[in-house]
Amino acid sequence: MEYAIDPEHTYASFEIDHLGFSTQRGQFNRSSGSLEFDPEARSGKVDIRIDVASLDTGLAARDEVLRGADWFNAGDFPDLLFRSQRFVFEQDKLVAVEGTLVMLGVLKPLRLEISRFKCGLNLASRKRVCGADAQGSLRRSDFGLSNGLPFVGDEVRLRIQVEAYLP
Template sequence: MTNLKFLLPALFAALALPAAAVDYQIDPTHTYANFEIDHMGFSTQRGLFRHTSGQIRYDPEARSGEIEIRIDAASLDTGFGLRDEVLRGADWFNVESFPDIIFRSQRFIFNDERPVAVEGKLIMLGEIRPMRLDITRFKCGLNLAIGKRGCGADAQGTLRRSDFGMQTGLPFIGDEVRLHVQVEAYPPP
């Protein structure tokens, strides 16, 4: 009984401590970046990048965090192999010289307890430009399928490809690109 008298206050004190920042590793099997672009006014063309990696640090108590998402530019897939090879070439993504597209956060934006946007920098084709990703879905919790706690989000933003030196096809192929990122992340093993 004496041990319980000392154990209970220690337990309550530990529960009252604020949650600390948690480090997560991006799950490449549930994280994809995809894009939409106008094609000569006839249609919206879509594609995705099949390989991503990165880290997230998230601190809900401090309302802060850090994100780095690395996209393998050569993993581009529009559903048409010949177009994909052209887009990987020097006139478009130039994947030989610039194999990665990187998003690095600078600031999380919260509405009450929920993150609603992340502002940061997008690095593509050797250029660095500001990028805001608006978060349309966000959840942290236990993923019952894998038995791990983690976080996931859907985010979207727009960019002008010409800001990164990608001029090919302008003005017939759109300059504005809508970027969507779906991400799941879990603590590293």
């Protein structure tokens, strides 16, 4: 079954070290995509598009800099894309999704660990839904995003909370 990512309940957020003093956080407020899941075959597929222009760190001036050519370059690379290649199960429990992240035109493997995954009937909307909490780590320099190193950390912790509904 193919589910559509619900942009009102799906967020990608990140954490990064700032000068060794603190952890800075931000999120992307717009995303879209699809999820296919077959529990009996223990397989699935997920495609998520994250709108770089929706970056939000809580400080508008910083957001403009991060969207600019020296950082995420939203003008030339408007999307971050995650495409799964394999769902990883332990018995009947989904524990990870392995795939590819595309950022700044660079493709790199990314494994997202799944801390929560559930499909069922949303009693409020009366629609079938699958939801997940996923997290992974990447080195931003692997994607050519090395501005500010070593003062701004290289390791980025990416979290994606997603809900997807049957049409």
